[in-house]
Amino acid sequence: MISAVAPPHARAALRTRIALLVALLVGEGGLLAARFNAQPLTEQTHAWWALVLGQAGLVMPLVLATATALLLFGGTRLWSDLESAATAAPRRAAWPFAIAHAMGFLAFFRLTATVFEDAGGGAWAAAWVATGVFALAAWTAVALPPEALWRFARRALPLLLAGAAVGALAVAAGQVTVEWWHPLGRSTMWLVYHLVRPFAAEVVYHPEDFVIGTQRFQIVIAPKCSGYQGIGLVSVFLGVYLFAFRQTLRFPQALLLLPIGAVVMWLVNGARIAALIGVGTLISEDVAIGGFHANSGSLLLCVVALGLGWLGHVHPLFARAPARPTTRFVDGPAVAHLAPLVVIAVAAMVTGAASSGGFDVLYGLRVVAAALTLWGCRRAYRDWRLEWSWPAIGIGIVVLVLWLALEPTPAPGAGGALADGLAALSSHGRVAWLVLRVAGAVVTVPIAEELAFRGYLAPRIGPGGPAVGPARLPWIGIAVSSVLFGAMHERVLAGTVAGLLYALAFARRGALGDAILAHATTNALLAAYVLATGSWFLW
DSSP states (O other): OOOOOOOHHHHHHHHHHHHHHHHHHHHHHHHHHHHOOSHHHHHHOOOHHHHHHHGGGGHHHHHHHHHHHHHHHHHHHHHHHHHHHHHHSOOOOOHHHHHHHHHHHHHHHHHHHHHHTSOOOHHHHHHHHHHHHHHHHHHHHHHSOHHHHHHHHHHHHHHHHHHHHHHHHHHHHHHHHGGGOHHHHHHHHHHHHHHHGGGOSSEEEETTTTEEEESSOEEEOOGGGSSHHHHHHHHHHHHHHHHHTTTTBOTTGGGGHHHHHHHHHHHHHHHHHHHHHHHHHHTOHHHIIIIIHHHHHHHHHHHHHHHHHHHHHHOTTTBSSOOOOOOOOOOSHHHHHHHHHHHHHHHHHHHHHTOBTTBOTTTHHHHHHHHHHHHHTGGGGTTOOOOOOHHHHHHHHHHHHHHHHTOOOOOTTTTHHHHHHHHHSOHHHHHHHHHHHHHIIIIIHHHHHHIIIIIIIHHHSSTTGGGGOGGGOOHHHHHHHHHHHHHTSSSHHHHHHHHHHHHHHHHHHTOHHHHHHHHHHHHHHHHHHHHHHTOGGGO
């Protein structure tokens, strides 16, 4: 069989699409994990479906372990097969599947609340599973057409099965090593105590009972939290890695990766438990015991395993011919246009899950993440034509007037969560939060949203695609991108009208900078209005 070779621009587009979709899926999974906990469900009912859901906690570690094994041992081969399959498949529009995925995820999120929190019956559980499968299938269809996915699965099946076997072996090794926990459990207690002590006024520390924490939040370090499980997992990964790459690694020096991995996992596990205590003390006990505790260990394991595998490839102590490190993972225009908005969305999921009461105390992390992404892609923004434009300023003012005119009468107590959250902060914390909130509204959000909706999406919907040029945006592209822009906001009509006017600002002289300036003007004036009047519900 002769495999098709994807041209450079097609490979760059595929890398971009896969990277953004994986980031989105990780963010959605993190939101679900932090928001919901299946343990109370198994305690309330003993129906068969509840017992099955109660064992779902083993699924995520197994999936993460399998993914880590595949990336560590066959990442290059898998990517080559993926490129070949995607190149041979016919091209299809992906945005209908993206909309289907968004709708499916929203339904899945709502049904998760019904099943996990309201203890819905078996019919609700079946609907929950169906919507989850639908959302995942739609996500897969955005990443690859079904023909390409089938062709890739056939070619990569042996490697996929081997990765699943190694992942299962690693998880099993982690479960077995849990039984040897007592010596390392005490050393983990000692490590966590010294990590928490500088930041807590009074540490609750009972090593004989493995209890540690603060006056507000204490935990019991269970066997699986002692560190042995992570050491067992990473030892399996590194053992298979050393065997698989024995021809390219330098022995016996490469064997040092095993003790390095054990020490790093012990340190990382201690830092994870200290962070768990910090989350439970400063943010929310539910968030700490729920998603953070359930998934942080598996994610950190993957990071450590992949990091040590990368080190083995690039460091001359371990590799016979060290690979040249590269910082370029994605390329092409799509990443520069879409990555900032995806980063904001993922950061919003994480910070929202880590907050309580409707007040996102960690909002500033969105601004920082978006700013770093924009800075990393700055070379792609040379054609913005970002300059002063009175027509763009005028459009921004018109959007503000329409936005306020279309604002429904606020319900009693609207905006109370934000006001209460600000009141709970110190004076310095309140000022810092408001400064970052205004910076996000005026700088990072307008840039990220205009890049995605007007800079990338609008020119690509309609005849001719992006080749028509920004000054000749197709009306269908303006309409569809504006409706999607409106759907992203709680007020769909006002958001759609705003999207139409920002698109007109862009198309007036083909300068994306005009749309950004108009959007920033609207948000800046709205921020000034909110701060001056205390109308927190507008935020």
